[in-house]
Amino acid sequence: MRKLFFFPLVALLTAGCADTTSHTRGVYMLLDSSGTYTKELERASAIINYLLGTLQPGDTFGVARIDSGSFSEKDILVKMTFDNRPSVTNQQKRLFKQKIDEFVSNTKGSAFTDITGGILQAGEYLTETGAGQKYIIVFSDLKEEIKKGHVRNIPLELSGCEVVALNVTKLRSDNVDPRQYFDRVERWKERVESGGGKWRVINDLNRLDAILGG
Amino acid sequence: MSMAQLLNIFPGSPIISAVILFIVAVFLLYLARNPTHKAIKSIARVMHSGMRIMSRSLLMAERKLVERNREVLLTAGAESVERLIEREFHRVDAVVRRDLSGYPAIQRALAEQIAKIDEDYQESTELPLPPPDWVKAVETLATLPSKGDSWVANILGEVHKTAVSQYKNGMEEYRKAVAVRHGLLEKMMPYWRKLSLTLDDVSKTIAGLFERARIIDNRMKDYEEIRNKTDKAVRMLISSSMTQFFISALVLLIAIGGAVINFNLIALPMSEMVGGGSYIGPYKTSDIAALVIILVEVAMGLYLMESLRITNLFPIIGHMDDKMRHRMIVVTFSILFILASVEAALAFMRDQIAADIQALRQSLAEVKEFQPVNSWIPTVGQMVMGFIFPFALTFVAIPLESFVSSFRTVIGVLGAVFLRWLAFILRLIGNVALHLGDFLVNIYDLLVFPPLWIASMIKGRERNSKVLLEEEVSP
Numbered sequence: 001m002r003k004l005f006f007f008p009l010v011a012l013l014t015a016g017c018a019d020t021t022s023h024t025r026g027v028y029m030l031l032d033s034s035g036t037y038t039k040e041l042e043r044a045s046a047i048i049n050y051l052l053g054t055l056q057p058g059d060t061f062g063v064a065r066i067d068s069g070s071f072s073e074k075d076i077l078v079k080m081t082f083d084n085r086p087s088v089t090n091q092q093k094r095l096f097k098q099k100i101d102e103f104v105s106n107t108k109g110s111a112f113t114d115i116t117g118g119i120l121q122a123g124e125y126l127t128e129t130g131a132g133q134k135y136i137i138v139f140s141d142l143k144e145e146i147k148k149g150h151v152r153n154i155p156l157e158l159s160g161c162e163v164v165a166l167n168v169t170k171l172r173s174d175n176v177d178p179r180q181y182f183d184r185v186e187r188w189k190e191r192v193e194s195g196g197g198k199w200r201v202i203n204d205l206n207r208l209d210a211i212l213g214g
Numbered sequence: 215m216s217m218a219q220l221l222n223i224f225p226g227s228p229i230i231s232a233v234i235l236f237i238v239a240v241f242l243l244y245l246a247r248n249p250t251h252k253a254i255k256s257i258a259r260v261m262h263s264g265m266r267i268m269s270r271s272l273l274m275a276e277r278k279l280v281e282r283n284r285e286v287l288l289t290a291g292a293e294s295v296e297r298l299i300e301r302e303f304h305r306v307d308a309v310v311r312r313d314l315s316g317y318p319a320i321q322r323a324l325a326e327q328i329a330k331i332d333e334d335y336q337e338s339t340e341l342p343l344p345p346p347d348w349v350k351a352v353e354t355l356a357t358l359p360s361k362g363d364s365w366v367a368n369i370l371g372e373v374h375k376t377a378v379s380q381y382k383n384g385m386e387e388y389r390k391a392v393a394v395r396h397g398l399l400e401k402m403m404p405y406w407r408k409l410s411l412t413l414d415d416v417s418k419t420i421a422g423l424f425e426r427a428r429i430i431d432n433r434m435k436d437y438e439e440i441r442n443k444t445d446k447a448v449r450m451l452i453s454s455s456m457t458q459f460f461i462s463a464l465v466l467l468i469a470i471g472g473a474v475i476n477f478n479l480i481a482l483p484m485s486e487m488v489g490g491g492s493y494i495g496p497y498k499t500s501d502i503a504a505l506v507i508i509l510v511e512v513a514m515g516l517y518l519m520e521s522l523r524i525t526n527l528f529p530i531i532g533h534m535d536d537k538m539r540h541r542m543i544v545v546t547f548s549i550l551f552i553l554a555s556v557e558a559a560l561a562f563m564r565d566q567i568a569a570d571i572q573a574l575r576q577s578l579a580e581v582k583e584f585q586p587v588n589s590w591i592p593t594v595g596q597m598v599m600g601f602i603f604p605f606a607l608t609f610v611a612i613p614l615e616s617f618v619s620s621f622r623t624v625i626g627v628l629g630a631v632f633l634r635w636l637a638f639i640l641r642l643i644g645n646v647a648l649h650l651g652d653f654l655v656n657i658y659d660l661l662v663f664p665p666l667w668i669a670s671m672i673k674g675r676e677r678n679s680k681v682l683l684e685e686e687v688s689p
Contacts, residue, residue, distance in 0.1 A: 023493045049578040058491015084489030086482070086567050090574045097578060 025212065026060040026131030027051055028122035030115065031077075032140030033067045038109040040167060043205060044139045045104045047166065050208045051137075052096060057082050057089045060129040063100060064118055066140065067110040071117025077103050081129060113145045115188075116152040123158050123197075134161040135212060136197075141169045142184050158197030163188075164211055165201045243658070244665040251655050258651020265644025269637040276633035283626035284448055288440055290619060291451040295437045299430060306426045313419040320412060327409045334402045337395075452623065459620035465613035473508050476557070476603040479596060480504045483563040508607070511553050515608030518546040525615040554604040561600030565593045 029051070031044050048063060055061055062079030064071075078099040082089040119136055126134040136158070142165060146152055165188065174181040189199040202210055220235060221228040243250075439447035484507075485500035492499040520531040521542040531542065569589075659666060 023496075024491055049580075053575050053578045056490060057485065058489070082491075084491045085486050086490050087486060087570060089490070090570050093574055094577070 022130055022132035024058045024060065024129075024131045025055065025133045025135065026126040026129045027055065027135045027137065027212070028062045028064070028079075028126055029137040029139060030064055030066045030118040030122060032113055032115070032138075033065055033107050034110050034113045034145065036109075037141055037169070038107065040139070040169070041104045041107060043167060045100055047137075047139065047205070047208060047211075048100050049097065051211070052093045054212060055082060055093075057084050057086055060126070060131055061096065062122070062125060064121065065103075065107075066114050066118040068112060068114060071114045071121055075118070076121075079125070111145065112147060113140065113143060114150075114152070115140060115142065115144045116146075116154065116156070119156055119158070119163065119192075120154075123156065123161055123195075126161060133212075136161055136163045137166055137211065138163060139166045141171055142188055143171060156191055156195030156197070158192055158195040161197040163192045163197050163199050165199070166203075166211070167205060168201055168203055240662050240664060244662040244669075247658065247662060247666075250658060254651050254654045254658070258648050258654075261647035261651075262644040265640045265647065269641040269644065272633050272637035272640065276630050276637065279626060279633060280630050283623065283630065284443075286626065287448060287451045287455070287623055288443055290623075291447065291454075292437065292440045295433055295440060299433045299437065302426055302430045302433060306423065306430070309419065309422055309426065313415075317416075320416065324409065324412060327405045327412075331402050331405050331409070334398045334405075337398050452627065455620040455623035456627075458616045459624045462613040462616035462620065466610070466617055469607065469610045469613070472603060472606060473512075475599070476508055476607070477501075477504050479564060479600055479603070480507060480557055480560045482567055483560040486563060486567060507553065507557070511550065511604040511607050512610055514546045514550045514553070515604075516611045516614070517542060518550065518608055519611035521546060525611045527611070527615050527618070550604055550608065554601045557600035557604060558597045559600075561596040562593060565596055 029044075029048065031041065033041055051061065058081070060079070060081040062076060064076040064079075066075065068075050078096055080092055080096060082092050115138060119138070122136045123134075126136070144152065165185070168181075168185060170178075170181050185201060192199040221231045223231040223234060436447070436450075440451075481498075481501050481504040484504045485498070488499045488503050490498070490500060494502050516525070516527065517531065519525045520528050521534075521539050523532060523539075526532055531539070534542065
């Protein structure tokens with residue numbers, strides 16, 4: 001009878017000691033509020049709410065805007081690593097939601113979109129958290145508009161990150177030449193994959209469960 | 215050399231080439247007939263013998279296993295019956311101590327009651343004194359004829375009056391005496407009843423003892439059967455083990471269901487204590503902590519049952535002296551009680567956390583929050599369940615013991631059946647290999663039948679010519 005308890009316990013402890021992989025998830029969402037895309041922020045809010053409901057204690061979540069000419073720390077709207085206790089996590093999630101709601105209701109459109117800067121920042125932040133699964137969610141039309149003189153044609157370092165492009169809407173120019181849309185998506189895919197990341201596009205927002213599910 | 219080249223020995227006529235090839239092949243096969251036959255037969259024999267040996271060794275192992283099972287079963291059965299007989303004797307001892315130890319007192323009470331009844335009876339038999347003898351003389355005088363003499367008539371009248379008054383007095387005294395006797399007899403009634411009840415009690419005790427004696431007789435018969443190692447006893451024990459195995463497995467499944475519900479009750483609140491984001495291997499630490507609590511409860515339940523001598527899984531606990539056992543009972547019960555209280559608290563916390571998560575989800579989904587009706591009912595229900603489950607799991611020890619003891623028998627029986635079937639299959643394969651060898655030899659002969667036929671014809675002619683020669687030589 002002692003063996004019945006002893007061996008599973010030893011096996012469990014051995015497995016526990018051997019397994020050093022992190023089971024936490026890190027999610028960084030980049031919000032594009034430039035030009036006509038400002039209207040899409042309500043949808044972004046719903047997606048953030050869904051992610052807040054899905055993420056578990058110990059997970060990390062950050063949201064940043066990418067509508068400045070050059071991405072900087074002040075573009076980060078809110079970021080937090082949820083506490084291990086579910087009750088504290090719930091409080092953190094409420095605070096998170098409150099900040100996002102404030103942003104969505106007060107934001108105004110801008111002329112710039114610095115996606116590269118946002119992705120670089122997100123990649124660095126997620127690597128620092130040490131999360132086991134890292135997701136960068138880009139809520140944008142993927143059309144980058146940066147200030148003159150800024151260089152963004154730089155390689156991305158995204159090893160271990162999964163970049164999910166959400167709600168990639170078609171621009172007016174895309175309707176004239178749909179190849180522009182496909183070229184834009186394809187270019188981002190190449191950049192992400194050459195940086196060691198994985199690339200996915202989800203345009204059907206009814207399939208939100210696929211964002212973190214792969 | 216390819217098939218196309220072979221069929222081109224005679225260029226342009228593949229059929230002739232094929233026929234020639236066939237003839238050559240048949241001839242070669244005929245030449246190799248004897249060694250090929252030997253090879254096929256030897257392979258078949260090797261297979262047959264090998265399988266036979268394996269089958270025989272498996273059957274021997276099966277017999278040993280059956281024998282071992284039988285020994286184990288009989289030993290376990292004997293131990294079980296011994297325990298039952300011992301328990302019956304304990305019961306008899308208890309009855310004797312409880313009821314018959316007071317037998318001298320009962321006997322004394324009975325004797326006192328009988329003496330009292332006897333005394334009353336004696337008193338009730340005392341008759342009133344008969345009328346004095348002179349009364350008869352007076353009666354005789356009173357009945358004498360007066361013959362007209364007034365003086366005599368007066369005397370006689372007085373005498374008659376005296377006789378009548380004497381009679382009345384006598385009757386009155388008699389009635390009084392009868393009334394006193396009735397009173398005494400009436401006083402005897404409670405004693406009779408008490409006596410009857412006492413005798414009934416004694417009778418019941420004796421009847422109980424007879425019943426116990428009958429049960430002990432039956433157990434002793436079973437024990438004798440087991441001691442004599444009869445087939446009937448073995449069959450009876452196997453049947454009993456099988457029944458126990460299935461019943462205990464069923465009860466264990468129910469207990470596992472209870473443990474799963476218990477686990478779900480405490481896994482979420484455990485994340486509040488040990489953290490929801492930490493993992494041990496691929497499993498959440500909170501889940502493992504909840505599982506460990508349940509396993510500790512089961513272990514404590516086992517120790518408690520052992521200390522109470524209800525089960526006998528750990529002989530070391532059973533052999534402890536009574537003082538130590540009582541300490542074990544107190545310690546294990548205290549730990550169980552604490553764990554049950556912790557579980558009740560965790561169940562309460564679970565309800566709070568679940569409600570908070572639900573409220574958060576509703577606010578995230580932009581749905582208006584609603585207040586559930588009578589929300590204290592599930593809270594109290596969960597707390598009660600959390601408190602009850604650890605004690606309910608304690609009783610897992612009983613089916614677990616039955617399962618462990620009967621599992622041995624069931625595995626033994628299944629092992630024997632498996633070995634028997636394996637031996638049969640190996641033997642079958644061996645026989646099939648042997649007959650397959652014969653079959654292949656026949657098929658081989660069928661392929662080389664033309665040269666065989668020619669050879670038999672030549673041999674037949676040689677034999678005929680030899681016979682003719684012998685006939686010519688003989689006179």
